[in-house]
Amino acid sequence: MARQPSPARVLTTTVAAWIVGFLIFFPILWMVLTSFKTELEAFSTPPSFLFFHWTTENYAAVQGRSDYVHHAINSIVIAGGSTLIAMLIAIPAAWSMAFAPSPRTRDILLWMLSTKMMPPVGVLVPIYLIYRNFGLLDSRVGLVAVLCLGNLPIVVWMLFTYFKEIPKDILEAARMDGATIGKELVYVLTPMAVPGIASTLLLNFILAWNEAFWTLNLSTSQAAPLTVFIASYSSPEGLFWAKLSAASTLAIAPILVLGWFSQRQLVRGLTFGAVK
Amino acid sequence: MGRITLEGVRKSFASHLIIQGADLDIEDGSFVVFVGPSGCGKTTLLRLIAGLEDVSDGRILIDGANVVGVPPSKRGLSMVFQSYALYPHMSVRGNIAFGLKMAGLPKSEIDRKVEAAAATLNLTPYLDRKPRELSGGQRQRVAIGRAIVREPKAFLFDEPLSNLDAALRVQMRLEVTRLQRQLATTAVYVTHDQVEAMTMADRIVVLNAGRIEQYGSPLELYERPANVFVAGFIGSPRMNFIGNESAKRYGAATIGVRPEHIKASRDGEGWEGVVTDAEHLGSDTFLHVDIAGIGNLTARSIGEIGLSAGDRAHLLPDPAHIHRFDADGKALHA
Numbered sequence: 001m002a003r004q005p006s007p008a009r010v011l012t013t014t015v016a017a018w019i020v021g022f023l024i025f026f027p028i029l030w031m032v033l034t035s036f037k038t039e040l041e042a043f044s045t046p047p048s049f050l051f052f053h054w055t056t057e058n059y060a061a062v063q064g065r066s067d068y069v070h071h072a073i074n075s076i077v078i079a080g081g082s083t084l085i086a087m088l089i090a091i092p093a094a095w096s097m098a099f100a101p102s103p104r105t106r107d108i109l110l111w112m113l114s115t116k117m118m119p120p121v122g123v124l125v126p127i128y129l130i131y132r133n134f135g136l137l138d139s140r141v142g143l144v145a146v147l148c149l150g151n152l153p154i155v156v157w158m159l160f161t162y163f164k165e166i167p168k169d170i171l172e173a174a175r176m177d178g179a180t181i182g183k184e185l186v187y188v189l190t191p192m193a194v195p196g197i198a199s200t201l202l203l204n205f206i207l208a209w210n211e212a213f214w215t216l217n218l219s220t221s222q223a224a225p226l227t228v229f230i231a232s233y234s235s236p237e238g239l240f241w242a243k244l245s246a247a248s249t250l251a252i253a254p255i256l257v258l259g260w261f262s263q264r265q266l267v268r269g270l271t272f273g274a275v276k
Numbered sequence: 277m278g279r280i281t282l283e284g285v286r287k288s289f290a291s292h293l294i295i296q297g298a299d300l301d302i303e304d305g306s307f308v309v310f311v312g313p314s315g316c317g318k319t320t321l322l323r324l325i326a327g328l329e330d331v332s333d334g335r336i337l338i339d340g341a342n343v344v345g346v347p348p349s350k351r352g353l354s355m356v357f358q359s360y361a362l363y364p365h366m367s368v369r370g371n372i373a374f375g376l377k378m379a380g381l382p383k384s385e386i387d388r389k390v391e392a393a394a395a396t397l398n399l400t401p402y403l404d405r406k407p408r409e410l411s412g413g414q415r416q417r418v419a420i421g422r423a424i425v426r427e428p429k430a431f432l433f434d435e436p437l438s439n440l441d442a443a444l445r446v447q448m449r450l451e452v453t454r455l456q457r458q459l460a461t462t463a464v465y466v467t468h469d470q471v472e473a474m475t476m477a478d479r480i481v482v483l484n485a486g487r488i489e490q491y492g493s494p495l496e497l498y499e500r501p502a503n504v505f506v507a508g509f510i511g512s513p514r515m516n517f518i519g520n521e522s523a524k525r526y527g528a529a530t531i532g533v534r535p536e537h538i539k540a541s542r543d544g545e546g547w548e549g550v551v552t553d554a555e556h557l558g559s560d561t562f563l564h565v566d567i568a569g570i571g572n573l574t575a576r577s578i579g580e581i582g583l584s585a586g587d588r589a590h591l592l593p594d595p596a597h598i599h600r601f602d603a604d605g606k607a608l609h610a
Binding site (some may be wrong): 170180 | 350354359364422512
């Protein structure tokens with residue numbers, strides 16, 4: 001048992017935590033507030049914090065100019081699709097790396113991670129050309145594929161670390177009980193790894209949802225997800241802060257809600273199995 | 277039926293030879309124990325039979341059919357692991373039923389068999405609990421239940437009792453033997469504990485450095501060990517080995533006498549020495565006696581004989597129980 005901290009200490013750490021938390025949260029709060037201001041109030045100096053003329057006209061304008069629902073559906077399809085496909089590939093891959101490693105497994109894992117160190121812009125031109133030639137530009141299929149491949153290394157790594165924690169004996173017991181490899185995966189490994197799989201799934205979904213580089217470069221309207229929707233509000237005619245804020249608020253709202261309800265899983269996912 | 281035959285089975289990991297050519301015939305319905313010091317390859321040999329490791333060379337036959345290359349799920353064997361390896365996300369019922377479910381049995385039959393196995397092992401009240409809510413002994417029983425419910429050709433046990441405390445271990449030892457006799461199913465049991473080996477086995481396989489040193493009944497091993505290794509491994513306290521001149525008189529390079537075959541007395545016949553340690557167990561006394569020109573010998577006497585450390589003692593070996601070995605450590609039989 002740790003020593004009971006003194007009340008003063010509890011107070012200072014609590015206050016400090018709230019301050020840090022507020023600092024981190026402030027930009028998001030500011031964005032949400034701005035989205036309810038008029039364009040004029042949005043960049044007035046000094047800025048008004050709460051006492052301004054609240055309006056929802058920006059939301060109406062945003063929805064009027066571009067179809068939020070269309071982009072939101074694209075985001076869901078692209079983030080969800082790429083996550084699901086990545087999981088379907090990564091679960092068996094991580095299984096074989098964790099439980100039937102070959103002498104090269106370690107190298108493959110490191111190689112996969114190394115691909116994440118490469119700046120994506122380095123392969124933008126070849127991928128763009130491939131996509132153009134195959135007619136994949138501005139298609140959901142194309143975005144699902146590129147995001148799936150981009151996140152696959154992280155997904156495999158995360159699942160590998162979780163699977164490593166599962167005792168080999170239990171899988172062997174399943175094999176002795178007559179389970180084929182497929183049944184072993186479905187009935188024993190997956191249920192045991194549910195917390196790990198859930199956090200990997202969530203994290204990957206959020207990464208795919210927020211991914212802007214590929215979505216901005218490979219889509220324009222048809223397949224464009226919410227990231228493109230936000231970016232469309234930074235236009236050459238100048239920035240419309242309030243509308244941009246409204247668009248951003250709309251874009252992050254679903255993922256914020258998802259994140260709020262899955263905090264515990266996410267923390268587990270982000271600590272990568274380091275804390276049991 | 278469950279006759280297991282090993283023919284020239286070898287196993288190497290990288291360039292390391294773990295099992296160097298094992299030949300063995302395990303009869304249907306018998307209880308065979310693999311025993312040996314840690315790292316001798318006994319668990320590897322069991323895992324080869326199970327199919328959890330692939331043989332590097334040789335054949336493994338189950339009821340006459342070669343199973344090399346057959347996956348563990350198709351060999352019709354069941355295994356009890358040292359760590360129990362229960363499925364943590366399933367109830368006791370789910371754990372026991374899993375193998376039957378994999379075999380595609382109808383639900384009513386699964387239920388009937390699970391209930392029967394649970395009743396045999398006194399697990400009925402715990403059927404709906406999760407493994408984490410059970411004690412070590414109960415988990416062990418679930419692991420055994422999972423093995424018996426499938427009515428396999430043979431049970432494979434990998435040091436199943438080593439995680440239990442001493443009292444429970446003795447009790448479970450009896451239960452496992454009784455169960456095996458009742459089911460009359462072949463059992464292969466790995467342990468490093470020679471007491472478990474002696475008490476449970478119909479026949480014992482003594483392994484050392486990947487080699488089968490001897491295969492025989494517990495009493496055969498005790499009375500006629502094939503070599504110095506088996507002689508030293510089986511029996512507690514350990515057999516005394518005497519080299520040099522004293523052995524030559526018996527026409528051997530080394531002779532061995534078990535502590536229980538040495539008569540110790542304060543003044544009498546035999547080798548004379550000084551008691552260095554005396555262990556008084558009440559029922560027995562173990563005397564460690566240092567004898568000039570021979571070394572330290574252990575003698576076991578029934579009851580209390582009134583000798584303690586520092587006393588002079590005489591040790592007289594029973595000539596009928598002197599084991600003779602040649603220079604290579606092989607037993608010499610008259």
